[in-house]
Amino acid sequence: MRRSLLFRAALLAAGLAAGPVLAQDAGTARPPEGMFAEAERYHEGRGVLQNFGRAAELYRAAAEAGHAEAQNRLGQYLHTGLGLPADRAQAIVWLEKAAAQGDPQHVFDLARVLEQGDPDAQARAATLYAQAAEAGHQEAMVSLGVMYQNGTGVAQDYARALDLYGGPAAAGNARAQNNLGLLYVRAHGVEQDYPRAVSLFRAAAEQGLPIAMTNLSVMYANGFGIEQSDALAEFWARQASQVRQDAVSALAPGAPVCLFDPRLQEPATDSAGLDALSRGAEGGDPVALFLAGWLACSPPGTTAPDPRRAARLFRAAAERGSGPAMLNLARLYIRGYGVPQDFVLGYMWLTLAGSAGIPASHAEDLLRRMTPAQVNEAQERAAVIWQRMPPL
Incomplete structure (x- = not known):
């Protein structure tokens, strides 16, 4: 779609180069850091009209010059189809290039894409999550814990999941808190402990995690580890529903539709x-x-x-x-x-x-x-x- 005549006309009218972006002017190569910075501006719409197609072109140019962050961004664009046609195989190629340069976040991003693939890809995702986890990446620890909890890509091992969730949960990671709570509810790898589960669900729910709100609602509804309360069960179920509701958060029911410009004075209504x-x-x-x-x-x-x-x-x-x-x-x-x-x-x-x-x-x-x-x-x-x- 970004190659449509309409889009090309818009780019030309804006004075943007429609051809290769590797040269600033005749004989002058652009450094990859500069191309990546410009790509970020188009990605965010910072000082320019947001344009994922233009950002993709710049990310690709910087990626081809070896810029790790640009390689990672290009891989994510190819995976989602933003700014250019989706291509899972090419997405993995570029995410691999970025991950090979060692940034734990890039290793984690590659693992997330591979986890959505076949069993062989899932097994590799687990290996990559472990690599990022060893470097201290908390989300990688949690994601690897989920794989052990569910037996996806690895043999199911509740004790290993419990160990992986522990550090991030103590540090306040909502996903880890919720999943650790589930282990305590189900007595998977640990003795059943409803009060401990309630405490973990509450900590995650108060951070806005809807699944934790739902789990806390269930605990109140059944009186598991806490005094039974239909009112609080309904409250947390409603909170979860509101977070999940099919509306943009800033436009949720109750929020004003139209905003006033605070730089102006409200008009006189006489x-x-x-x-x-x-x-x-x-x-x-x-x-x-x-x-x-x-x-x-x-x-x-x-x-x-x-x-x-x-x-x-x-x-x-x-x-x-x-x-x-x-x-x-x-x-x-x-x-x-x-x-x-x-x-x-x-x-x-x-x-x-x-x-x-x-x-x-x-x-x-x-x-x-x-x-x-x-x-x-x-x-x-x-x-x-x-x-x-x-x-x-």
């Missing part, structure tokens, strides 16, 4: 103030359009909201370069409030808002719920719209 605001909006002033949209979305007092009008006003302000309006328009699309729910358009406007200096805390949450094709399409659309916008 007749004179509203008249002045209306004139400004009709004249195309982006600040007035944003304020009018905010009033339509989140009116003070008892005035009924008008989400469709809010969407029209935010769109008009966004098309004139208003970052806060872009963010709110994105939130409307993500929630499906006043407009049809559309994650592609939501992420498109989040991308544009980020390039306008308005970061969105929920962008990563939305990203996890989208397919790579949807993300790539959103960024392609953002690149085209960005060319039509007035300079900031």
Whole structure:
């Protein structure tokens, strides 16, 4: 998709090189560190329009020059299909190259991909997790513990799992705490100890781990290791459901749909103030359009909201370069409030808002719920719209 004519036109309009990125200018090779740093900017949308396709090109150039972090990033891109077509075999090739340079995180990342493969790949993943664990990588310890607990890629060994979970659990790792709690509940490799399990589930639940919340709810419902309480069982079940719910965290029920720009003063809502605001909006002033949209979305007092009008006003302000309006328009699309729910358009406007200096805390949450094709399409659309916008 990133090679589409539309995307190529957007890149050319932006003045970006569509060809190889290995040369800054005639006869001058770019150092891999510089290419990786530029790739990170495009990956994060830091000072530029976020563009995973452009980031992938730069990561590849730096990776081919031997940059370990770029090799790891390129492998992850190929595994997920962000910025370029997914290719598991090539993903493993690049993750292998990065892991061979010894960084425990890179070894762990390779193991996570191999663990999703056949039994031979799973056995190799266990070996790699052990390598990273020996270097002190806590998540590798936990993942290896899970493999021993389940007998995946290794012979099932509860005592080994117990040992692997111990250090990370004591250090506050929520996954380790939850899994260790399960060993105590099931008496796997250790004597059954419900109170100890409850303590571990609670520690993990208080860090926001939904499976631990569910497990704690079960303990309360049955009175295992703690005084039975239907109310607390329901509370923790509800907490788990809320974390897992099919909504972006920043847009969960109860959270405001539209956010106010704290750099502005709230508009006066008397007749004179509203008249002045209306004139400004009709004249195309982006600040007035944003304020009018905010009033339509989140009116003070008892005035009924008008989400469709809010969407029209935010769109008009966004098309004139208003970052806060872009963010709110994105939130409307993500929630499906006043407009049809559309994650592609939501992420498109989040991308544009980020390039306008308005970061969105929920962008990563939305990203996890989208397919790579949807993300790539959103960024392609953002690149085209960005060319039509007035300079900031």
